């Protein structure tokens with residue numbers, strides 16, 4: 557498949573955001589969009605880059621009514637040497653295909669999508685910010701576009717990628733977050749959509765997040781849907797606990813998102829000789845470990861923040877400080893290691909980094 561480029565004349569392109577230290581997250585978009593269509597007759601076709609702009613969708617498009625959608629989130633970085641890099645991009649596109657399988661969306665051709673995504677990022681290279689900790693966020697998305705009000709699997713799809721500069725997640729340094737253990741609502745039940753990156757999971761999390769924010773919390777810790785005891789994940793990150801010198805996190809049992817950052821952090825810990833356990837872990841066990849001083853750290857893992865240290869956990873109205881409420885030693889080390897690998901300032905023993913330019 558060829559990639560067709562219809563690019564804007566340079567004088568029609570937008571000015572870049574003037575302050576790279578105030579980019580925030582997901583507020584700026586580049587000049588172009590990557591698109592590819594799917595029909596039953598033609599399969600995936602018409603791979604192209606065109607000017608960024610609104611989509612033309614039939615109001616009956618299936619995605620708007622029944623949520624047949626999947627997405628991904630990854631980043632392109634400007635390395636220390638001025639080169640352009642992405643971190644484990646194949647893992648994201650392969651995960652997207654697993655999300656597609658769950659949502660009855662046709663599989664993407666992984667190699668072609670990667671090649672075209674890299675070419676699109678090269679087209680938008682000037683949008684990659686330079687300030688410390690900033691990057692270009694890349695959002696691949698697939699939506700069901702067939703017009704039909706019957707509940708069914710769509711016969712037509714649009715795959716698109718939008719990109720935009722995002723800020724340092726911790727402009728004032730690494731601040732531990734306060735998390736609220738959610739007992740009323742659940743994110744995903746066994747057999748549901750929990751391991752797919754699909755919009756329905758985030759829609760389900762909005763009301764719990766609003767209620768937690770109103771109580772002063774930044775993140776919600778999800779428990780399992782069956783007995784509200786087993787730890788699953790936190791808002792849009794996976795979560796790890798350091799108990800008795802071991803890194804413990806929920807196994808990939810179908811109800812949590814298999815995070816690329818989770819896998820990278822666990823791989824690095826094993827490489828460093830730190831014991832890692834992917835096993836069922838209850839909130840009671842975490843609270844008991846906190847009470848007798850065995851819970852040393854907790855941290856979230858995700859593309860946006862990389863590592864987010866947890867300062868306290870609130871469960872059934874009681875606050876439990878994690879460590880001394882400050883960023884833990886392992887959280888800091890993992891953050892430095894992962895961002896170092898991503899920016900090319902540290903060796904990449906696992907071959908995770910792809911150089912685009």
Ligand SMILES: *Cc1c(COP(=O)(O)O)cnc(C)c1O
Pocket residue numbers: 629753789791792793794813814815816817818857858859860
């Ligand atoms: C995207 C996401 C994660 C983190 O995945 P990464 O690949 O590390 O970015 C974790 N949980 C949920 C619910 C997510 O949507």
